[in-house]
Amino acid sequence: MQTRPEQILQTVFGYAAFRGPQAGIIADVMDGRDVLAIMPTGAGKSLCYQIPALARPGTGLVVSPLIALMHDQVRALNANGVRAAALTSQEDRQAQEDILSRFAAGALDLLYVAPERATMPWFQAQLERTRLSLIAIDEAHCVSQWGHDFRPDYRQLKALCDRFPDVPRMGLTATADEITRRDILEQLGIDADRMVVAGFDRPNIRYEVHAKTEEKRQLKGFLETQDGCGIIYARTRDKVEKTADWLTGLGLNALPYHAGLDGRVRNANQAAFVKAEDMIIVATVAFGMGIDKPDVRFVAHMGLPDSIEHYYQETGRAGRDGDPAIAFMLYGAADIGRARNQIESAQASEAKKRADHQRLNALVGFCETTGCRRIPLLTYFGEPAPAPCGNCDTCLAPPQTRDATEAAQKLLSTIYRTGQRFGLGHLVAVLHGKRDERIERLGHDQLSVFGIGADLDDKAWRALGRQLVAADALRLDPEHGGLALGPNARPILKGEQSLTLRLEPERGRRTRQRRSDASPVSAGDAPLFDRLREVRRQLAADQGVPPYVVFHDSTLREMAETRPASLAAMAEISGVGARKLEAYGPAFLAAISS
Numbered sequence: 001m002q003t004r005p006e007q008i009l010q011t012v013f014g015y016a017a018f019r020g021p022q023a024g025i026i027a028d029v030m031d032g033r034d035v036l037a038i039m040p041t042g043a044g045k046s047l048c049y050q051i052p053a054l055a056r057p058g059t060g061l062v063v064s065p066l067i068a069l070m071h072d073q074v075r076a077l078n079a080n081g082v083r084a085a086a087l088t089s090q091e092d093r094q095a096q097e098d099i100l101s102r103f104a105a106g107a108l109d110l111l112y113v114a115p116e117r118a119t120m121p122w123f124q125a126q127l128e129r130t131r132l133s134l135i136a137i138d139e140a141h142c143v144s145q146w147g148h149d150f151r152p153d154y155r156q157l158k159a160l161c162d163r164f165p166d167v168p169r170m171g172l173t174a175t176a177d178e179i180t181r182r183d184i185l186e187q188l189g190i191d192a193d194r195m196v197v198a199g200f201d202r203p204n205i206r207y208e209v210h211a212k213t214e215e216k217r218q219l220k221g222f223l224e225t226q227d228g229c230g231i232i233y234a235r236t237r238d239k240v241e242k243t244a245d246w247l248t249g250l251g252l253n254a255l256p257y258h259a260g261l262d263g264r265v266r267n268a269n270q271a272a273f274v275k276a277e278d279m280i281i282v283a284t285v286a287f288g289m290g291i292d293k294p295d296v297r298f299v300a301h302m303g304l305p306d307s308i309e310h311y312y313q314e315t316g317r318a319g320r321d322g323d324p325a326i327a328f329m330l331y332g333a334a335d336i337g338r339a340r341n342q343i344e345s346a347q348a349s350e351a352k353k354r355a356d357h358q359r360l361n362a363l364v365g366f367c368e369t370t371g372c373r374r375i376p377l378l379t380y381f382g383e384p385a386p387a388p389c390g391n392c393d394t395c396l397a398p399p400q401t402r403d404a405t406e407a408a409q410k411l412l413s414t415i416y417r418t419g420q421r422f423g424l425g426h427l428v429a430v431l432h433g434k435r436d437e438r439i440e441r442l443g444h445d446q447l448s449v450f451g452i453g454a455d456l457d458d459k460a461w462r463a464l465g466r467q468l469v470a471a472d473a474l475r476l477d478p479e480h481g482g483l484a485l486g487p488n489a490r491p492i493l494k495g496e497q498s499l500t501l502r503l504e505p506e507r508g509r510r511t512r513q514r515r516s517d518a519s520p521v522s523a524g525d526a527p528l529f530d531r532l533r534e535v536r537r538q539l540a541a542d543q544g545v546p547p548y549v550v551f552h553d554s555t556l557r558e559m560a561e562t563r564p565a566s567l568a569a570m571a572e573i574s575g576v577g578a579r580k581l582e583a584y585g586p587a588f589l590a591a592i593s594s
Contacts, residue, residue: 081579337476404501
């Protein structure tokens, strides 16, 4: 299949024009040039290698780290009439032999493989007997030891590419800071001037971050405002299962996902979520990287992610279809203390630990900011500071602040004078001047700090303690919860550094976000939109594919608005390619005419 990229975009994928840097990246690959493309999730990275693979002679080889992602991509490509296959461990021997035969015969447009297979000598020998149109390395940050998902097998991919010097190589990722980008370029052998960095902003995602007070109540209140599919991330397998059970008890459609589940159960839960239109999956961070589901309406974190890159990638699984979505996070001082302890106890070089602390500080700064959340998020990735976005919690409900330097000095002094081993509850009791058996037995009622903090309530002291942990002025014992002075405590105690306390805004009652709110459908079009979704649901069930593989909601909305009366008119709708028009067009025309 060899034709112009613009024609492929329209006839195969059903889109009228390229977006952002897509056209330039594709033009470079068409001319045989290497490219590293750093583009946010939902910006159309896949088209940047899929279209050149169709337009150039030969088969496009795509190296991807996750089986689920490969199968999702192949399923969507097949629905568009593209000859694509994934060679993975999930196929039986006969299926693998059939795929290799098709590949050898030049009967595939795209072949997806894992890095482990791509670096096997026998597979590379097979590649040398087949014409390649390009080599695309997806999730390219996995090649970097500085990246957040380092995969040692990715280090061998440069040698693979070097075996085919006339075949353009592509690296693609959504998340890479400056040091990771440089490492990707070096490890894949791509010149620095061949890097394309698109904007990192996801304007359709609303960011909300809140300090933990009553975790279940806060999460329940958030979920009461949501509709559609969502992902909730928890730190441990036990927390995943307990949360999923609790949500089920609330009457919500929820399933767990973690590596400890039986493989069949885990795969069934993932498949159910991918096909669902209204489900919550509660998961460890192992879930989602391989899911190409466009209609996830929210991502919630029940704790601090590992880094700002992880946060960006995990929240990026929401709103891939471009419709409004929400990224919701709850975090506390214990999360920050755990993260710092993990970095310090890791078997890593001092340079790696310093880099990890810098990443953690960037994430904590994002959480604690009193300004627009997009400013610290986007500047972290090297973008100029944007104007306030108007689509995050701090823009919509700006938090109040007050000078807390004196209060911080009181708390730090209390921690020092009580021996740097007590938790915040005991420390606040001392500050409030409460006499109990333990305080009197320890002699803490005789300290000069006893009763000096009666002007602040428990909530304010806990907020201050969290922010001092965030500022690394306090260190939290992850096992016993005791607080000790951190490296940044001294300048606060000596009055050399001031501290501003961020007061959590009162949360008003939310407006429930339903699918119709995500991208409005007029009252007159709503019944037809719902009918089209029913048709999509039935077609998807008949073919055993997720509904979004048939058409995205945006395509159905356009059908409901324009009401095409012929196949020719339907072909003008975004997302309707030739293959889908032939396969699904009559059913949707019938629904519209009725």
